[in-house]
Amino acid sequence: MAGVLRKALQDSSYIIVSRALRALAKASPAEAKPVLLAHLDMPSHGDVIAAAALSALGDVDTIAARQEALTRMRYGYPSPVRGAALGILRRAAARGALSADVFLPLLQDRNVWLRNSAIAALGDSGGEHVLPSLDALASDAKNPSAAAAKRNAEKIRKRFRTGG
DSSP states (O other): OHHHHHHHTTOSOHHHHHHHHHHHHHHOHHHHHHHHHHHTTOOOGGGHHHHHHHHHHHHHOHHHHHHHHHHHTSBTBOHHHHHHHHHHHHHHHHTTSSOGGGGGGGGGOSOHHHHHHHHHHHHHHOOGGGHHHHHHHHTOTTOTTHHHHHHHHHHHHHHHHTTO
C-alpha cells in the first residue's frame, strides 16, 4: 500500500499528492514522517500540498507537528498552511499540552478566518486573563470578528462560573 501511495506522490495533480500524503500518514506513520517533512515547503496551487503535509504530520508525530505549527502559523506563511498550523495548535491546547496564549497574536491578524479561528481556540481553552483582549475586539463594532469575540468571551466566563 505504501508503495502505491509513494507513486501517487509523483502525480501532477496537487490534490492527488495531498490525498496521498494524508493516506500515507494513516497507512504507514513511521514511513510517512520524512516524506511529510519533505513536502512542508513544496509549492502548489492554493498551497494544498504543504497544508496537507502539515496536517498529516499532526497525525504522525504530534511533537514535531506542534513545533512546525508554531513556526508556520506566523504571518508570512500562506493562509492554508497557517490554517493547518492553527488546527494542530488548537488540538494541543484543548489537551492541555499547549498554552492558549499562542493564539493571542492572531487576534490582530488581517485574515478574518484565521482571526476567528484563534478567537474560537481561546474560547475553547483560554483562561480569564484573555478576556480583556476578547472584550476589546467585541467592543469594536467595525471589526468583523466582534461577534465571535463576544461569543467566546461569554464561553470563557460561563466555563469559569460553572467551574469547568
